[in-house]
Amino acid sequence: MTSVPAGATPPRLSAIWAQARGGVIGLGGSMPWSVPADLAFFKSTTSGCPVIMGRNTWESFPERFRPLPGRTNIVVTGSLPTAADTIDGCAHHDGAIWTDSITKALSVASEAPRSGHDLWIIGGSRVYEQVLGLTNLPGVIGGRLTRAVVTELDVTVPGDRRAPELDSEWTMTELGSGVEVRGRAADSDGVLHPAHIAYRFLEYTR
Numbered sequence: 746m747t748s749v750p751a752g753a754t755p756p757r758l759s760a761i762w763a764q765a766r767g768g769v770i771g772l773g774g775s776m777p778w779s780v781p782a783d784l785a786f787f788k789s790t791t792s793g794c795p796v797i798m799g800r801n802t803w804e805s806f807p808e809r810f811r812p813l814p815g816r817t818n819i820v821v822t823g824s825l826p827t828a829a830d831t832i833d834g835c836a837h838h839d840g841a842i843w844t845d846s847i848t849k850a851l852s853v854a855s856e857a858p859r860s861g862h863d864l865w866i867i868g869g870s871r872v873y874e875q876v877l878g879l880t881n882l883p884g885v886i887g888g889r890l891t892r893a894v895v896t897e898l899d900v901t902v903p904g905d906r907r908a909p910e911l912d913s914e915w916t917m918t919e920l921g922s923g924v925e926v927r928g929r930a931a932d933s934d935g936v937l938h939p940a941h942i943a944y945r946f947l948e949y950t951r
Contacts, residue, residue, distance in 0.1 A: 756855060758885040760866040760873055761790060762908055763896035769904030770870060774805050777902040777931035780942055782923060790894060791816060791867065793860030797850045800824075802868035803841065812840035816865075817857035819843075819850045821872060847876060848883065855884040866890065870906040877909050892950050894920075899943040902931045911949050920946040 763783050764770050771777070792815045800822040803811065812818035818841040825836040825843050835853060836843040844850045854864040864885065866876050881888045893911060928942035 754862070755884055755886050756859065756864045757862050757892055758851070758866070758876070758882065758887075758890045759863045759892040759894065760876065760890055761787060761894045762868060762873065763787075763898060764908040765898045765904065766901045767904070768907040768910070769902055770868070770908045771805075771906035772902070772904045772931060772935055774801060776805075777904055777935060777937075778898060778900060778940075778942065779927075779929040779937060780896070780898060780925045780944060781927055782925045783896045783898070783944060786896060786946060787867075791863075791865045794863050794865055795819060795854035795857040795859060796865045796867045797821060797847075797854055797872070798867045799869050799872040802872070805869075817842065817854065817859075819853055819857075821845070821847055821850050847872075847879065851882060851884060863892070870908070873909045892948065895947045895949065897945045897947055899945075900928075900930045900940065903933055903935060914951045915949040916951065918948045918950075920948050922946065 762770055765778060769777065795817040796813060797819045800820055803820045820841050820843045822843060823845060825845060826838045827836045829836050834849065842853055844853060851864065866872060876890050879889060922945040925942045925944060928940045929937040930940040930942060931937055
């Protein structure tokens with residue numbers, strides 16, 4: 746991973762998620778669908794940049810994929826898994842950096858190696874909502890979240906977590922679209938079944 750030179754433009758704070766109809770983003774701690782094209786898009790979009798997430802999102806990844814490779818993984822939680830380091834105030838556990846606040850997570854992310862311009866918020870729903878409402882955040886362009894990259898899935902699935910609503914302040918641009926022929930979607934019991942799922946990659950900026 747190539748570090749951005751010191752003194753370069755401050756990073757942009759961005760969020761990324763996938764949502765089905767009705768804004769559903771999760772069910773029982775996992776995604777109620779499987780869309781390989783979206784997973785590939787997520788990987789290519791966030792690779793080389795720090796990713797910030799809540800503990801439930803971290804635990805939703807299979808252990809073999811934790812930490813997400815090629816990215817500094819930062820987990821925000823009210824209960825650190827080990828004692829915090831006396832120097833940086835963070836816990837270092839299972840290949841991730843654990844903090845107890847969004848502000849501290851951003852500070853860590855700003856100093857982490859990155860090959861692009863973004864620090865990524867990757868979930869879950871409470872973290873998205875919290876970050877969307879924050880202003881005057883240190884070290885990021887505009888002092889707030891200014892970009893959201895959303896995969897919109899044209900499928901109805903059950904869910905208990907929903908994406909934040911983006912108001913008229915945001916401008917949308919379509920980045921691409923397609924149909925996932927290898928997709929799977931959850932039924933009312935949460936069981937995945939084969940499905941062709943149309944998708945759009947959207948970028949929102951403010």
